Amino acid sequence: MAVESELRRGRTNVRSNVRKAPGPCEHWNDDSADFIREILDLVGDKWSVLIIGTLADGSVRYSDLADAIPGISQRMLTLTLKQLQRSGLVDRTAYAEVPPRVEYSLTALGSSLLATVLELAAWSADRHVEIRRHQHAYDTREA
């Protein structure tokens, strides 16, 4: 996701010797490919998706997110939340209390993404057995 560098600079430095290749594609042009990359940088890593899924229910506070998402480090939780907030997918609300309480929730934009993400999740659940079968067959072919 390149969270860290992404946060300080708006774009990934892609300077490369690519001439606009003549490749035809029915479904998207070169610009669309850039959009995809942007979104993939947002939701292409597991943490973003898991956070979005966890926030689907409503507002969740920081420590509850940490508990709800096993294996995530404080660092990545904070970093990913900040990234999602920066992109307008997540709202952050801090309450001036002691002890401090901060709640995160999906914005309308985030919710609209959730729908698509859930479809991907459904696809995953439906096909993961078949995929595993393919992978195992591939790995043990003529071994």
Added chain:
Amino acid sequence: MAVESELRRGRTNVRSNVRKAPGPCEHWNDDSADFIREILDLVGDKWSVLIIGTLADGSVRYSDLADAIPGISQRMLTLTLKQLQRSGLVDRTAYAEVPPRVEYSLTALGSSLLATVLELAAWSADRHVEIRRHQHAYDTREA
């Protein structure tokens, strides 16, 4: 994507001291989260998605893929194709000719994923302006 290690070993080594956290989630359980991770490892990087999109039209040969996807290195093209083939999303057909010709195409499984991916692409195209606006506002707030 962890292509390299993923190709030799079936799973990413995740051994960590996570107890099955009590986190409730309306949309998926801990196992589903694993599925998501698997699929994200497959399509969570830009190259996989771009390759799948390019293969949407039909069979495409190796060098044409390289031309159609600006910026991809030979290494990543080969590696990603192999990964997709391993998972049963892509078919590889080699023709015994001189010069050699190898064509790649989506399997039925791959096509079914394409549909979901296209939705994500559409979402990206629809919202990327809004997202950029959020990001810019965030970056320049009280700077």
Added chain:
DNA sequence: CTGAATCCATCCGGATACTG
């Protein structure tokens, strides 16, 4: 043309310690 193999700078992300 279609890769495979190696090298290596860069980045990612977990662990740990510290703060308001």
Added chain:
DNA sequence: CAGTATCCGGATGGATTCAG
């Protein structure tokens, strides 16, 4: 509680070279 700061090993992926 809700983060921030730093360290640092390992993964990532581009460039290059070699091969069938």
